[in-house]
Amino acid sequence: MADPQSNARPRAAAEAPTSGVIHVRTRLTADFTVVSNALAQRRGSAVTIGVAVYIQSLPSGTPVTIAALCAHFTEGEILISRALRELEAAGYLERRRERLPSGQIRTRTYFYDVPCGDRPRPARRPSRDQPVAPAVPEAAEEPQPSPSHTDDDTHTDADADPRALAVLAALQRVDPRLLLTVREAARLAPAVSRWLAAGLHTVQIVKLLTEGLPDHFLTRPAGLLAYRLREAPLPAPPSAPASRGETPTVHPFQTCDSCDRAFRAPAPGRCRGCRSGSRLHAA
Numbered sequence: 001m002a003d004p005q006s007n008a009r010p011r012a013a014a015e016a017p018t019s020g021v022i023h024v025r026t027r028l029t030a031d032f033t034v035v036s037n038a039l040a041q042r043r044g045s046a047v048t049i050g051v052a053v054y055i056q057s058l059p060s061g062t063p064v065t066i067a068a069l070c071a072h073f074t075e076g077e078i079l080i081s082r083a084l085r086e087l088e089a090a091g092y093l094e095r096r097r098e099r100l101p102s103g104q105i106r107t108r109t110y111f112y113d114v115p116c117g118d119r120p121r122p123a124r125r126p127s128r129d130q131p132v133a134p135a136v137p138e139a140a141e142e143p144q145p146s147p148s149h150t151d152d153d154t155h156t157d158a159d160a161d162p163r164a165l166a167v168l169a170a171l172q173r174v175d176p177r178l179l180l181t182v183r184e185a186a187r188l189a190p191a192v193s194r195w196l197a198a199g200l201h202t203v204q205i206v207k208l209l210t211e212g213l214p215d216h217f218l219t220r221p222a223g224l225l226a227y228r229l230r231e232a233p234l235p236a237p238p239s240a241p242a243s244r245g246e247t248p249t250v251h252p253f254q255t256c257d258s259c260d261r262a263f264r265a266p267a268p269g270r271c272r273g274c275r276s277g278s279r280l281h282a283a
Contacts, residue, residue: 033057036113039092047075048083052092055111064109065220077179085181091115160189167192167202168225174210177221184222191229 016022035053042049054072055064062068069080087093094110168185171178180188195205209228217224251264256271263271 034113038115039113042090045079045083045086047073047079048086051080051083052087052111055093056113064111067217067220077177081179081181160186161193161196163196163202164189164192167196167205170202170206171209171225174206175213177213177217178210178225180222180225184220188222188225188229191226195229 033053033056035056039052039056040049050073051069054069058064066077066080066084069084070077073080084093088095092112092115094112096108096110097105098108099105165185168180168188172180192205196202200208209225213224251266253262254265254268255262256274257268258270258274261271261273
């Protein structure tokens, strides 16, 4: 005799939605990150959300440079850079260039679980008892040998020479790895302007900055370009004017005193034929 069967649905199935996702939740007690719905459900690029969640899950002090993120994700530098710019514009991420007591400049990255526009920002020099967002060093310390080098840090995109910015933007077309941020391009623009003032053309500068690059960069492309731009080239010699043939002097017409023939000469007298005839007659 067959076993009796019931047509009633199980209790769990009766409570499940008829469409859409069904969550199977597990209570986590370790190795988890709390992410706000405003960030997880943010409209836009999935790469941006993925980068944000990844950065939020990292311990304080973990490098989050573009090179470090590209080593983790399969996306390239362009998408990673765009995601960081979107997070910075939305207020989740903040990059500061802070000067150490030694005079060196260090870039620090602050990541907020709530956009910084919705919460008070931490002070630049917090006290020991004041909790602040974790500061992640993004780049290695940049030496500042003299005050003349520190002036480049104050340049903005509005102050930069448009011709120099165009040269730096052209580098990416030669080598896609030479992708610069707006701040990096503004910092390198004064050095490029000096090269342009020395008489170098755009093609020459692009060739000098892109030739012989290593297969793998150990730092940001801006650091490598700054090293190459550190020494200004010799000014180009002034171009010599194009040699032109001397224009012959055109004398006015004169009338020969002997034969009344017209000829060109600087002063009145006899024509060439009469002068030749006189010399032959004298001979």
